[in-house]
Amino acid sequence: MSRNEPPSQKLASVSFASASSLVLLQLGSRLFTFVLNQILVRLVSPQVFGTAAIQFELLLSTILFLSREGIRNALLRASPSNGTEPGKSRNPSPLISNIALLPILLGIPITVLSAFTYLYTSSYTTTSQPHFRLAVTIYALAAFCELLSEPLYIRAQNELRFDVRVRAEGAAVAFKTVTAFLVLVLSPPEWALVAFALGQAAYGLITLVEFLRVYGRDSEFWLRKVTIDVHGNKVTQYFDPTMLHLSAAMTIQSVVKHFLTEGDKFLVSRLSPLADQGGYAVASNYGSLIARIVFQPIEETSRIFFSKTLSSSSTNAQEDLQTASNTLSVLLLLFTHLFLLLITFAPPYLPLALTLVLPSRYLQTSAPAILRTYVYYIPTMAFNGVLEAFFASTATPADLRAQSRWMLACSVGFVGASVGFARVLGLGDAGLVWANILNLWLRASYAWFFVKRFFESRGVGKMVQLRNNVPPFGVLCTFAASAIVTRWSGRTFGDAPLTLHAQFGHVAIGVTSVAACLVAW
Incomplete structure (x- = not known):
């Protein structure tokens, strides 16, 4: 780390190193617990x-x-x-x-x-x-x-x-x-x-x-x-x-935020039989592995980085704003690619993956249906996490009060959507996850508009643009072609047993398509 390096870039270097360390920590600990959980669910x-x-x-x-x-x-x-x-x-x-x-x-x-x-x-x-x-x-x-x-x-x-x-x-x-x-x-x-x-x-x-x-x-x-x-x-x-004063405002807000974050578990613990709660827990543990390994460390280090870069006055304010906006854009573009990867490849390969990973007695619970919804839940958590990290790092107590009112409205909407998806539409426990997805998108949208206002109020609104978070046209075409090919392959091998040997051709097409998407990326 150079002594002449600007403070914001020093902080960015430290934050990147910390994110790497936390990702490695999460990777090691989650893989360790994943293996033991595979044993525990059988015990x-x-x-x-x-x-x-x-x-x-x-x-x-x-x-x-x-x-x-x-x-x-x-x-x-x-x-x-x-x-x-x-x-x-x-x-x-x-x-x-x-x-x-x-x-x-x-x-x-x-x-x-x-x-x-x-x-x-x-x-x-x-x-x-x-x-x-x-x-x-x-x-x-x-x-x-x-x-x-x-x-x-x-x-x-x-x-x-x-x-x-x-x-x-x-x-x-x-x-x-x-x-x-x-x-x-x-x-x-x-x-x-x-x-x-x-x-x-x-x-x-x-x-x-x-x-x-x-x-x-x-x-x-x-x-x-x-x-x-x-x-x-x-x-x-x-x-x-x-x-x-800031701690008190954030603590009061955490009551509403906790309900929104854990609302699905609140409802599952009260409305679902214990056996389905077990299925929900298994699905949640498996489905959120990527979120816990990658996104949680990124969210935490982003909060530290944005807090230290933007919360205090600086002689290099313009440079700090540019560093912060670049970091935010890179993370949002990364999550957009992840979203494309999941919606392209998860649906055609989930049936095989569930058969290989889930114990047979959990295949009869709500776990398979819940894991299918995690295809959309995981990237939603990622977008919301980093946007709310920016909000929490820069918001004033007045901003926090305004967000609390929005979150209170979201909590009412979450309860209504949960009942509608789970009971009226008959989606069961998976409906709670869909309600959570809707809730997270609403929260992420609020945080995004705050980000826009934050930079516009400092005369640098052009630093954050929605188009910066969209991959190039060629990358989008590659993902679209891969989605078509893998779904055709899924139908072709639809009658084959759900084993790696019988589905080898389907898996080979998927691996080739993933490689093509990564190269395009």
């Missing part, structure tokens, strides 16, 4: 897997999201100390580090309230499973254990020390999956729910230990009082007022 019933992967995960995400998401996003805008290079440790301002402790303080009532609400609103079919209450208690404690590492996580993110997070999460995922697997194998079947709970507890504990190993000596878990001089008067403060 437990769809009912148990549905309870653990839908209901328990929903409880966990509710506690974590409501306790930390708004504060985590707000503190990304905290200005670094002068002269601090990315990746180097520094002691944050007490007024900022005090805010970083709020997820722990918020986590106590949110954990207790969420756990009790879940316990006393669950159906008898769910609560009558062996050791159900013990498993819920362990999940709640695991969530709070993970929240204890949040101040250190925020510090690592602001210092751009992504290696700390990669080591912590990589080790935690490994311990989580191995713990759940060993308990399932070595214990009687009635301890299955507890096995998943102990795996999550191992994740929270290892995450905390790894962050403490790096920051333990100079980390503090109590609020520090700061005395400042205001017009000659000594005033005591605990929090930076601007950051506290």
Whole structure:
């Protein structure tokens, strides 16, 4: 990294390196968990897997999201100390580090309230499973254990020390999956729910230990009082007022955002039988592999990059805006190509893939229908993720309030669309995913119009144009030709058994067509 390199380009270099590290982390951890999940779904019933992967995960995400998401996003805008290079440790301002402790303080009532609400609103079919209450208690404690590492996580993110997070999460995922697997194998079947709970507890504990190993000596878990001089008067403060106000606005908004993000799981956990919840969980785990491996790291590093590049004043404002717009355009163009790849090749090859990957007892659940909808859900998540990352990095509290009203309208629309798609149109659980797709497109559209206004208000509206996100005509023609060829091939081999040997010609045509599309790209 050159000393003469502009700050925005230094940050871009660090962000690219961090995205690469996080992609590798997600790739390794997801492949590891994918293999173990292939074993786990064969060890437990769809009912148990549905309870653990839908209901328990929903409880966990509710506690974590409501306790930390708004504060985590707000503190990304905290200005670094002068002269601090990315990746180097520094002691944050007490007024900022005090805010970083709020997820722990918020986590106590949110954990207790969420756990009790879940316990006393669950159906008898769910609560009558062996050791159900013990498993819920362990999940709640695991969530709070993970929240204890949040101040250190925020510090690592602001210092751009992504290696700390990669080591912590990589080790935690490994311990989580191995713990759940060993308990399932070595214990009687009635301890299955507890096995998943102990795996999550191992994740929270290892995450905390790894962050403490790096920051333990100079980390503090109590609020520090700061005395400042205001017009000659000594005033005591605990929090930076601007950051506290922004954190509060983002935390309030996170309630609506959490419902929209996890709305399908809320409805599935209440409306679908446990066996179908298991099918939904399997489909969600398989269908979102690409999103978790690639898009989640890109979204997180984009949020950091845009926050650090655009949230503070800079002498190179024009250059920073150009760097940010170029980065956003490249990511949106990348996601457009992914969308084309999925809609071109997934439909003709999904029947064969489902037969090879899904256990036979899950073929009779809602899993196959749900996975077919993920062809459209995955790229929608990608577009929405990076656009909302830009919004979260640059929005003022007034912008957040306006977006909250839009999200509230989207939540009403989501519930209506869910009922319409699932019940009226008879799409079942797949209808919930279609409703989520509609919801995400509405949110992405709102964020896109915000992006346009953001650049136009700075006199550089031409930096972001919709046509920059569309591939050239030749690439579109190649994808269209491939779509026609692979669908013709699918009909030709339609009567052959769904095995690799019998479908070899169909697979060969698909591989050749993918290669042609990648070359055109």
